[in-house]
Amino acid sequence: MIAQSVIDEVLGEALSTGGDFAEVFVEDRYTNRIVLQSGNVENSLSGRDFGVGIRVFRNFFSAYAYTTDASREGLLKAAKNAAAAISGAAVIQPQPLVKESFTSTHQIQISPSLVDKARKVSVMKNAYAIAKGFHEAIQQVSVFYLDEEQNVLIANSEGRYMEDKRTRSRMMIQSIAADGNKMESGFYGPGAHKGFEFIEGLNLEHYAKEASRIAVTMLSAQPSPSGKFPVIIDNEFGGVIFHEACGHGLEATSVAKNNSAFSGRLGEKVASDLVTYIDDGTIPNEWGSIQVDDEGEPTKRNVLIENGILKGYLIDKLNARRMGMNPTGSARRQSYRFAPTSRMTNTFIAPGKSRPEDIIANTEYGIYAKYMGGGSVDPATADFNFAVMEAYLVKNGKLDTPIKGATLIGNGPKTIQLVDMVGNNLAHGAGMCGSLSGSIPVNVGQPMLRVSEMTVGGTKGAE
């Protein structure tokens, strides 16, 4: 993408004021986005992102400059800008670059750029027809299609030099059901680190119907009660709860500066014995998977919590310095416009032994959250919140009426102690995670599990 001799020069320039590490990240990304509304293609957009980010460290200090001007002059100017944040004489020279090549675990069968747009649209129209035809109350269905091929080049002053290609495809279906003045929506958005084979292989009957079924079900839902209840969270995207409650608190971004409830607690019991929490960027072709992270470090399977004991964190290069630990292949960024930092990939609670039906049968009164919306967390306090998209009351071990407008709040380290049943049906769900280094694709996952007590905020008021 850029001549090696220019990269050499840029790394040299970046280190010229006393930096002890420099890195160049080049990104050339092709994207296609198509929006289908009421069965018609309303929008189709293609584009190419192209830019370069240059990073310099001195001890714990980090400077970053990025530009879309990839000419030699443009890059040297950006390197100068980053280097200007440090004032001194050069202390090291960049090591000679040695190109590393590797075979990706994440093989792509059909490159999206080789597929006709009409073929993409035909899958979208099928999804539309299934979702729209599900029920007469479905008033509107939107189908979003996305594919991208991100080519990256990563080189640093330690001699690392490699290229990688990340291909991702995603389809999102949003159904809106209406009844009089009431409107409810349902959503499903499967995605993978795959090419067009993923889109064509999607079980549309399942995804499109589910999006519509959620919207229709919510039309007859009762306002959620408020208070403290046992909460059963189903598998797949349900894992968003521990993504918020624990995952962010295990990222070096907050751990290194001692701002996480999990800082300095390695080896301690931080969760219920039933909880094993893993971040694994190596799972073949999953939405959150990458071969190498955005610092060029191979991704790994990182066991964060094992049977309740804190085992590790997610660590990027800069925070590794602060923490005196090794990077874990967790450095990620949305694009060249962001310096990378420690982030999640595919994070999940490992399966337990309970059968899902037994978890429900064992719950006298509580809430069953079938599908989650998103959530957020304050890493310093670990107070989290997240929205429930589809939920039911559980009475006497059986599912009761659907409820709407429930938000679950709590404190991460406390909630993870209260997990009292873990199912055997692990599954993963695709999402986008927003944080310091931008918005990145991640999977969240878990089997069905139960938290013995959580605060549920609903519109109905106290029971």
Next chain:
Amino acid sequence: MEIFDFQKQLFALGEQQGFVDMELYYEHREKFGCRIFEGEVDNYESSEVAGISFRGLYNGKMGYAFTEKISEDSMDYLLENAKDNAGIIDDEEGEEIFAGSESYRDLSFYAGPLDQVTISEIMQFGLEVEKKILAFDKRVKTTNYFMLSRSSEERQLINSKGLQLFDKQNYFGMYVSVVVEDAGQVKTGSYECITKDFHSLNADEIAEKAAKEALDQLGSRSISNKNYPVILRNDMAATMLQTFSQVFSAENVQKGRSRLKDRIGTKIGVSALQINDDPFLPEGIFSRTFDGEGVAAKELQVVKDGQLLSLLHNRKTAKKAQTESTGHAYKSSYKDSISVSPSNFYIGAGEKSLDEMISMIHVGVLITDLTGLHSGANSVSGQFSLAAKGFYIVDGKVRSAVNQMTIAGDFFELINAIEVIGNDLEFVSPSMAPGYFGSPSLLVSNLSVTVD
């Protein structure tokens, strides 16, 4: 490559290939940012990015493509992809390239003096604020995230119908989150601002506000879960307006994603409610003289005395509704297609101060922070259930902070349940939804409150 040279060559090539009307949208942004941590600048960022988006009418359909590589070798990519994209569009509305409005306001929203502020001044200011925050009270533990930045952006719109528009914007922004600890209880509070006038910032005031926002949360307690009268402090009322701003988009109404369908001319809120959109606000972060399609910006009364007067339109939605565009076409960047969004959008101020509003409450809750807006609020259904921070009010006085809670309700019910509108109109930094949103504090007769 110079943008005008690029445009001329691209349009010439486009014409050869069968495009009838064409438009180029160009954006150039420069930004400096830094982060402060424990007495040092620990992160520094500088950037310069540019990109263009091309759209053109091909066989009667509009095709779009963008690139950040502004060079001759991108032209084929743009034209090929725009053609492909036009080829699959089913849209029957007939999108057009716009020849221009009759006149445009001659205003500039670029603050020259902000450009003169040096990077070192910005860093020094950040360090000074952090020092004052840490010294403010011994219970202040640290700042866990402190960012300062200055951005400037220019955009140009050039089309084959002879329209050529240019504007430039800049602003300074800062965000600091403060962590405090007392008797084992950890709380955070944040301060955020965005301005064109760097020299108006006062380090003492900011440090005090930021530290107090966190300190005041200490000693929080639980209160019973029930419906309370609630005051949304000005910044949180503005955040709520931002979260539901998309219900006023004609695009969402036409697509059945907003409950404001068929509500023009009817009452949607209390009589005291005024909602305006003012693209010419001198301090406005979304101020502009033309919108994303090149239509001249103008002021718009959206809600007057509780009555819905107008939705926000771009040319496409206006055509469908057989009305005029209100100048609200929006493009978040060259990477985006055209949608609808407000500029500087706010609830008009009333007469009471926040203290007076508090004194009117027998038992109630004051909300000073809301989170989880991207997930806990649904602008289609109007429902929200949001994580919140705030205070318990008893007998007209703030008694204590409350543990993390949720407030839940319905946006359309909320604007009908406003009892008092404050005199303290304030705008909040843009996030989530596009636009710059402002509101005074609002006293709402009742919302469901659940406490952790």
